[in-house]
Amino acid sequence: MKTKFLTLIAFTILGLNGISNLKAHINSSSSLNDTMVIQCTPDLYNLTSNWVNAFMKSNPGVNIRILKTQGSDMSKEYLGFTSRDYLPEFNNSLTWKMVVGVDVIVPIINQKNPRIEEFQLNGITPKKLNELTSINSNGVKVYALKNESLKSRFSNFFEADKSSIKVIDVETSDELISIIRNEPLAIGFCMMSDIVNLKSNDFVNGIKPLPIDKNKNGKIDFNEKIYENAEALIHGVWIGKYPKELYQNIYSVSSTTPKDHNQIAFLTWVLSSGQQLMNSNGYCDLTNNQRQANIDKLYFKEVKTTSSSRSYIVPIAIILITVLVIIFFTIDSIVSRLRNKRLEVSNTNFEATPFFDEKSIAILDGLYFDKSHTWVFMEKDGTVGVGLDDFLQHITGPISKIKMRESGENVKKGEPFLTIIQDGKQLNIKAPISGTIKARNIELESDTSILAKSPYQDGWIYMIEPSNWFRDIQFLIMSQGYKEWIKMEFLHLKDFLAIVLKGEQTEGYQVVMQDGGEIKNGILKDMKPEVWEDFQTHFLDSVR
Numbered sequence: 001m002k003t004k005f006l007t008l009i010a011f012t013i014l015g016l017n018g019i020s021n022l023k024a025h026i027n028s029s030s031s032l033n034d035t036m037v038i039q040c041t042p043d044l045y046n047l048t049s050n051w052v053n054a055f056m057k058s059n060p061g062v063n064i065r066i067l068k069t070q071g072s073d074m075s076k077e078y079l080g081f082t083s084r085d086y087l088p089e090f091n092n093s094l095t096w097k098m099v100v101g102v103d104v105i106v107p108i109i110n111q112k113n114p115r116i117e118e119f120q121l122n123g124i125t126p127k128k129l130n131e132l133t134s135i136n137s138n139g140v141k142v143y144a145l146k147n148e149s150l151k152s153r154f155s156n157f158f159e160a161d162k163s164s165i166k167v168i169d170v171e172t173s174d175e176l177i178s179i180i181r182n183e184p185l186a187i188g189f190c191m192m193s194d195i196v197n198l199k200s201n202d203f204v205n206g207i208k209p210l211p212i213d214k215n216k217n218g219k220i221d222f223n224e225k226i227y228e229n230a231e232a233l234i235h236g237v238w239i240g241k242y243p244k245e246l247y248q249n250i251y252s253v254s255s256t257t258p259k260d261h262n263q264i265a266f267l268t269w270v271l272s273s274g275q276q277l278m279n280s281n282g283y284c285d286l287t288n289n290q291r292q293a294n295i296d297k298l299y300f301k302e303v304k305t306t307s308s309s310r311s312y313i314v315p316i317a318i319i320l321i322t323v324l325v326i327i328f329f330t331i332d333s334i335v336s337r338l339r340n341k342r343l344e345v346s347n348t349n350f351e352a353t354p355f356f357d358e359k360s361i362a363i364l365d366g367l368y369f370d371k372s373h374t375w376v377f378m379e380k381d382g383t384v385g386v387g388l389d390d391f392l393q394h395i396t397g398p399i400s401k402i403k404m405r406e407s408g409e410n411v412k413k414g415e416p417f418l419t420i421i422q423d424g425k426q427l428n429i430k431a432p433i434s435g436t437i438k439a440r441n442i443e444l445e446s447d448t449s450i451l452a453k454s455p456y457q458d459g460w461i462y463m464i465e466p467s468n469w470f471r472d473i474q475f476l477i478m479s480q481g482y483k484e485w486i487k488m489e490f491l492h493l494k495d496f497l498a499i500v501l502k503g504e505q506t507e508g509y510q511v512v513m514q515d516g517g518e519i520k521n522g523i524l525k526d527m528k529p530e531v532w533e534d535f536q537t538h539f540l541d542s543v544r
Helices: 002-028 042-058 084-090 116-122 126-132 148-158 173-182 230-238 261-270 273-280 288-302 309-343 390-396 469-475 479-500 529-540
Strands: 035-040 063-068 079-083 096-110 142-145 168-170 187-191 207-209 247-254 368-370 374-378 384-388 401-404 416-422 425-430 435-440 462-466
Touching: 035 042, 035 261, 042 063, 042 079, 042 261, 042 273, 079 084, 079 261, 084 247, 096 116, 096 148, 096 173, 096 230, 096 261, 096 288, 126 148, 142 148, 142 173, 148 187, 168 173, 173 187, 173 207, 230 273, 247 261, 261 273, 261 288, 368 479, 384 390, 390 479, 425 529, 479 529
Parallel strands: 035 063, 035 079, 142 168, 142 187
Antiparallel strands: 079 247, 096 187, 096 207, 096 247, 368 374, 374 384, 384 462, 401 416, 416 425, 435 462
């Protein structure tokens, strides 16, 4: 333990020095007087123009020229921006790309549509949309921009061949919006950027997005209410509440990793200040973690290619840090292997079964996590979504029943607020925050498999109005810290299993470890209620 502690101290000191020198390097190479050429595909011309104009305004000495081009015509010597649709046209000439945002297709209706209340209450599914694609079916007409790429994408959502979808082509987005305004029964498909009012950051007058019943249960659940305004919809896309068939990534691309200081400075701006223009242009911005990770990649690539004597400081620091990290994890691996050997239980009748380790655990960036193995996320309206993390469900195996508190009840952080049950065996889960339950996911009462299939989206459990959010949040862990904490939880789990099952001789109860330390998936599934009680007391309820 002392070795690990001293190694981490050395790692931290050198890391801080490296960061300091990196900042000095960035400041020393911030000259942006050269002219740049930025390329973009037609669908991203408006966004790219807004980026360039805003960047030049904040950097008066910079002159940037924009080239609108198809992917196949894009020059290899310039930096470019493209959507996923145009990537195949590059003919594998790209060796570098980086996600800078997300583009979204939206079904729209007239805000005076006679069925708008029905749509807002029940939403629409691919099956219902298929029924409406007949041009004269119940007076409903479906329109879409005359864009093969767009059609190909929303046909995936329709779950049908695009040739079988009866949709009326429209040349421009202005024409499409005008048609929807004049035809109360019509449905249209366009890009998010076509219906966002840049001044109000809301939808253009007379137009509403058509709510989508993502989980296809015949209604718009509390967790699917993301269509009130443009901000809520963009936020919903970001956290996975929108059908994945209807959105795509936006990339910055190049034939090689960017080395030019001007290009790197511009990309850094796009990934920071420029992200503010994403929402106003109808696109979705990146999470803070994604932004910072991409910026780090840009600069750590750059410092390896410069010949400036000052820049050598950073590579040297990186090398030293890398060596220390290798030493640290080598020591940690040796210790872990020794510990794992002590934990192994022989099993002469072993049969191949699925295993899991920290790499198997699904973790969604942007969430807060609690040591009760729950996650939380604050919605735009101030309510907080709460659910179970993926780690706990790998241990319990399929959950057969769940006992939830009623809406309106108060919960207190650290006290039981949920019970998960598997064939009569149960675990009590403690609340990660304090507050009042505003809604609960009643879908879980009839289908608990949602918890495992979609733990961070459809598998939400409560929506809570927090009573002491700013205090509670101090005890929660962001996703990056949670990834590190989970590694320690695996060690605690192995310790628990080794101790509790040490004297157990019944076949099938053994803890099975592979060389990498993976544990049998659903390890508690076939164990006795007494083991579940011990897991509750010595693992879930113990302070770590």
